[in-house]
Amino acid sequence: MPAQVTFEPPSYTEEKFALYSRYQQEIHHEAWERQPSGFKRFLVHSPLAREAIEYPSGRPDHLPAEYGTYHQLxxxxxxxxxxGVIDVLPRCVLSVYFMWEKEWEKFSLGKLSVLREAALVREMHEAGVMGMKYLYMGEYFAHPLFRERTKSILAILVTGFYVHSCRKMLYKGDYAPSYLVDPEDYSWAPLETCRPLLDKYHYACFSHPERSLDTPATSPDPTPEIPLEVLQNVRHVIQTATERGEVVAPVADWVVWQPQHARGTVLSMIDALGEKVAQEVLFDLSSL
Structure with missing residues (x-):
């Protein structure tokens, strides 16, 4: 049987879960995923509503019929x-996550998936979905000038945020030609000219290198102080999918036992939401 690439709505299967668990352990050297709940929360459950895609001359069989989340096998x-997990949206395909068997690592399946997803964008555009022209990988920069300056280009690969000091992001520089957006005037600079500045400076300005900084411009914001009575009324989920529903507990009990960076993250979230809203929602702190 030849190689096949197929679409399907997101779902849990033992075959997918086994591949995901091996990938986490063998590629990222993380703990073996033993419970399907984490897989489902991360790669199956989606907030996107299904909505029909309009193809002016009819939908080719190999293209998706609806906007939404898909598994590409x-x-x-x-x-x-x-x-891979992808979101098909009105203007773009968003590449959410991709995993592979380690025995095929030398064949760079991640790059193959990017080519396949970029081809999907182009095929949908050519089938009449005229707004479809972007492939995003991860979170992305969406300043209005970006779309204005790329509106005449048919298909664009946007690899999202690039953190030069993060080893897991360096692969984004393997695609050429690659450009980084300038943090001040939103112009584009070739990655080759950006790398020396990123190696040297904490903050790098590509259009005006003299504005680059060796150290942070400001000190980190201090951890906000949240009254104990508020923390006792802010709840987080400690167990899901029980017969009685979700089991929750006060954030106050959780904060006491956590390291400083985790406490700071939660307190900053509560501060950003505001005390009233924070007491009306449930927090999922399982990833901290």
Missing amino acids: YRLDGKLVAF
Whole structure:
């Protein structure tokens, strides 16, 4: 059986979960994922509503019928060797996550998936979905000048945030030609000219290198102080999918036992939401 790439709505299967667990352990060297709940929360459950895609001359069979989240499966001789999670949106395809079997690592399946997803954008555009022209990888920069300056280009790969000191993000520089947006005037600079500045400075300005800084311009914001009575009324989920629903507990009990960076993250979230709103929502702190 030849290689196959297929679409399907997001779902849990033991085959997908096993691949995800091996990927986390063998590629990222993280703890073995033993419970399907984390997989479902991360890669199956989606807030996107399904909505029909209008193709002026009819939908080609290989293109999605609806906007929403999909699993894109890569099989070889019937075996699942990789799969990606993508969001098909009115103006773009968003590449959410991709994983593969370690035995196929040398074939750079991640790059293959980018080519396949970029082809999907182009095929949908050529089938009449005229607004479809972007492939985003991860979170992305969406300043209005970006779309204005790229409106004449048919298909654009936007790799999202680039953190030069993060090893997991360096692969984004493998795609050429690559450009980084300037943090001050939003012009584009070739990655090759940006790297020396990023190696040298804490803050790098590509259009005006003389404005680059060796150290942060300001000190980090102090951790906000939240009254104990508020923390006792802010709740977080400690167990899901029980017969009685979700089990919750006061954030006050959680904060006491956590390291400083985790406490600071939660207190900053509460401060940003405001005490009233924070007491009306449930926090999921499982990833901290």
